[in-house]
Amino acid sequence: MTTNDSYSEFFATVLSPAQSAGAGLTAFIVLPKAASEKLPRRGRVSVDGSINGQPFVATLEPDGQLSHWLALSERLLAGAGANIGSEARLHIAALKQEPEPEVPADLQQALAASAEASAVWHDTTTIARLDWIHWITSAKQAKTRAKRINDACNMLAEGKRRVCCFDPSGFYSKAFSAPKAADDTL
Template identity: 45%
Template structure:
C-alpha cells in the first residue's frame, strides 16, 4: 500500500525496555538508511509505537508490509533558556511554587520564563512573576493552562 497516511510501527520489547515507560519520547534514526526524527509512545503492552509517514516510507524505499531495517536512538529534546534572577528570587519565597517548579518539564519552565521576559514593560514583568508564583503554587504546569 503506497498511501500518504501514517503507518504505525511497534518496537520490539527488548528495544522498548531502554525507553521511559510513560509519555512521549523523542527518537531519531534511520529506516533503510533514510534519516528521521519523530516521537515514540508506550503502547501499554510493554512496547513503544511510533508513526512512519509517507515521506519517511518514500525515503526508505519501503511500502506498508515490507521488511525494513531500523536504527533508533533517543533524540535530544533539550530546551535552552535562562531563568531571570527576579523569578528565582520569587520562587525562593514560595514553597509550593518552588515545589511545582521542580516537578515541571524544562519545556514548561521555558514557557513560563518566555512569558515573563517577553513583556516590554517592567510593571508587566513584575505582574507576570506574581501571577506565575500564584499559579505554580496552585499546581499549574504551563502559562497557557
C-alpha cells in the same frame, strides 16, 4: 545527540492502520520490547533514528504494553523505500535531551491567563511539560480536554510540578495503544 546505551537495531513490519488513528497517519511500526526496554521511559520519548538508511527524528508513542510505536509519514516511507507489509530495518537511540514540546494553543491561552500556573509551568522540566501535554492531548472528548486544561492550570497554580495519577505508558490505565493494524498488513 543521542544516548548510546539506548541504541537498538531491529527489523519491523510496516503496518497500515485499520482506521484513521490521527491526522495523516498512513503507516506505523511497533517496536520490539527489547528495543523499547532500552529507552529511558515508557511514555513518549524522542529518538534519532533511521529506517532503511533514511534518517529521522521522531517522538515514539507508548503502546500501553510497555513498548512504543512509531508513526511513519508518506515522505519517510518514500525516502526509505518502504511499503506497507514490508520488513524495514531500523536504528534508534533516545535523544540525550528531550526537545521542548509544542504547547497546544488552548493550553497556551490558559497558561497566559494564570501567572501562577505559568510560572510553575516554566520552572518544571521538559519531561514534566511533556507529560502535562500528553495527559491533556490524550483526552478523547473536547469536554474532557477542557477539564484537564482547567485542572492542570489549577494544579500548577498550587505549585504541583508533575501531573499526578497519570500513567504516561498507558500500562496500568490502558489509556494508550498502538493503532490497530489493517488485516491486509499482518
